[in-house]
Amino acid sequence: MLPRPGRGRPAQGVLRAMGCLVLAALASQAVAESDSEQITAVAHQYEATMAKAYGAVQGPLSDWEADQRRQALANLTNLMQSNSGEARLFVAFHILVIDPANADARAAFADAKVDPPLDETGKPTGVFTLSAAVDTALAAKVSVLSYPSLQVVAQAVDIHSPLVASYWETQRQAIQELRSSLLAFQDPDDQTLIFSLLAYYYPQAREVGHWFHDRGLPVPTQRWWVDQVDQFLIDHELVTMDILTSKAKYGSSCHKLGATSWTVPMSTWVFPTVRSCRVEGVVTLPSKALPAVVLSDERGAGVELVAKGTQAFSLLLLPSHKLLVSGTTPSDLGTGATMELELRDRHVQVALGGLPLLSADLPTAFALHRLAVAGAGPTITASSLRIRFISSQGPRAVIAVATWPEERRQELDKTLTLSLSETPVDEAIAVISRLSGVTISLDESGLLLKDTPISLEARDMRLESVLQRQMAERNSQFLTVNMQS
Numbered sequence: 001m002l003p004r005p006g007r008g009r010p011a012q013g014v015l016r017a018m019g020c021l022v023l024a025a026l027a028s029q030a031v032a033e034s035d036s037e038q039i040t041a042v043a044h045q046y047e048a049t050m051a052k053a054y055g056a057v058q059g060p061l062s063d064w065e066a067d068q069r070r071q072a073l074a075n076l077t078n079l080m081q082s083n084s085g086e087a088r089l090f091v092a093f094h095i096l097v098i099d100p101a102n103a104d105a106r107a108a109f110a111d112a113k114v115d116p117p118l119d120e121t122g123k124p125t126g127v128f129t130l131s132a133a134v135d136t137a138l139a140a141k142v143s144v145l146s147y148p149s150l151q152v153v154a155q156a157v158d159i160h161s162p163l164v165a166s167y168w169e170t171q172r173q174a175i176q177e178l179r180s181s182l183l184a185f186q187d188p189d190d191q192t193l194i195f196s197l198l199a200y201y202y203p204q205a206r207e208v209g210h211w212f213h214d215r216g217l218p219v220p221t222q223r224w225w226v227d228q229v230d231q232f233l234i235d236h237e238l239v240t241m242d243i244l245t246s247k248a249k250y251g252s253s254c255h256k257l258g259a260t261s262w263t264v265p266m267s268t269w270v271f272p273t274v275r276s277c278r279v280e281g282v283v284t285l286p287s288k289a290l291p292a293v294v295l296s297d298e299r300g301a302g303v304e305l306v307a308k309g310t311q312a313f314s315l316l317l318l319p320s321h322k323l324l325v326s327g328t329t330p331s332d333l334g335t336g337a338t339m340e341l342e343l344r345d346r347h348v349q350v351a352l353g354g355l356p357l358l359s360a361d362l363p364t365a366f367a368l369h370r371l372a373v374a375g376a377g378p379t380i381t382a383s384s385l386r387i388r389f390i391s392s393q394g395p396r397a398v399i400a401v402a403t404w405p406e407e408r409r410q411e412l413d414k415t416l417t418l419s420l421s422e423t424p425v426d427e428a429i430a431v432i433s434r435l436s437g438v439t440i441s442l443d444e445s446g447l448l449l450k451d452t453p454i455s456l457e458a459r460d461m462r463l464e465s466v467l468q469r470q471m472a473e474r475n476s477q478f479l480t481v482n483m484q485s
Helices: 020-027 033-081 085-098 103-111 136-145 150-156 165-183 188-201 206-214 228-235 406-412 425-436 445-449 463-468
Strands: 239-242 262-264 268-274 276-284 292-296 302-307 312-318 322-328 337-344 347-352 355-361 368-374 380-389 415-424 453-462
Touching: 033 085, 033 103, 033 136, 033 150, 033 165, 033 188, 033 228, 085 103, 085 136, 136 276, 136 337, 136 380, 150 239, 165 188, 188 206, 228 239, 268 276, 268 380, 276 292, 276 368, 292 337, 302 337, 302 368, 312 347, 312 355, 322 355, 415 425
Parallel strands: none
Antiparallel strands: 239 380, 262 380, 268 368, 276 337, 276 380, 292 302, 292 368, 302 312, 312 322, 337 347, 347 355, 415 453
8 A cells, every 4th residue: 555645544545456355255264154244344334434424525625626627727728828739739638638628628629620639528539649749848747737746635635634634533533443343353263354354444453463474474455445535536546656766676766866867777666456557757768778668467467568769669468478559659758758658447558748659458457566667778767757546447346246136045045164275266256156056257357356365164154145245335346246047
């Protein structure tokens, strides 16, 4: 998870990226069903308390975001009006990205007798092209003006901010109540479920660290509950991780050359496991090297953007290195230009010089966890380089189970007795399906979880309790249960 400047609350979190509650349920070892239901009720009460607290701050937070958006549009409109020709259209394009129905930006395209690349709902209508490279300074300025700074966002959601202070105070109290309630369960058979849930909501808890350490296990950090304020920031693309000042996991960290320039070595940075993110930067590529930017999961599956010179690029699918698409850009990254590599669910897009260049649909989504700069030869230099966390299209909730037809109720009443140890989740689901006679499958997005190892020991436990015990709110599609015998 990502720490936030000035945020001293106990339960940090940035993305609800995976179905943690179902994994916590399946990871329970011989939990009595009555205790399981009580433990589940404690977790649901915490989420209900926080949902109510968010209702009190949602309006002011939305008003603040709307003000930031209006300010960004005003600044970009002024910039658009101070430019002419294709530079004017370049700024107008980025205004439409924020506000597709913006009258000033659409008028700029009409005056130039060019069709806008987005309709008024934001749907792409064509490819926006320029005849010459965009001035690097202009592209960088557009990038800066499009979003409030990290410092502005941090102040807005600080624990002392009048916008959300009441929410953080409620969370401070509620998380302690959650911890006390969960730790009050004394049955040894409950402990795996209890500490899995506590790690999901409060991974910094002292007891969580001790429990996992005593068993020679790391505290799970790839899946955790996302509070509503963090989800709001993600939905509006306001959460970033600065690569230039972050420590590399493998290799060397970036080195500052001067007031505005850094060297970016061939290294790897890790971040919370997410489904969608965008790498953004103002970079200068070496002319005698083939550098690459990689977004991948822990096993190296993902996408790779390879530079062939400073204006020719290829997008590859990993780990097969299959070519997805290639192209050239009018922006010469040998002299410095903006670069964006966005992976949103199953769609990948590359923008260079502020303009979309390459895009492709992928065969599957990835549990993104790593950013790597690869290649050989001279290093890349950058004046900015960050990861922006963005929301995936479609539902982002934790888990949902299909609505059970009444005639299938007797199948859900079947009891299961089984024992699994460190079994991949897709194999565990196959075992449960075989023993119960009910077809159970992960949907496409749930395949992100298929290799996650789980342990399960169930004693005469009802199928419905195994599947539905930890079901959370909203319409998640991470686990689909098909009721077909």
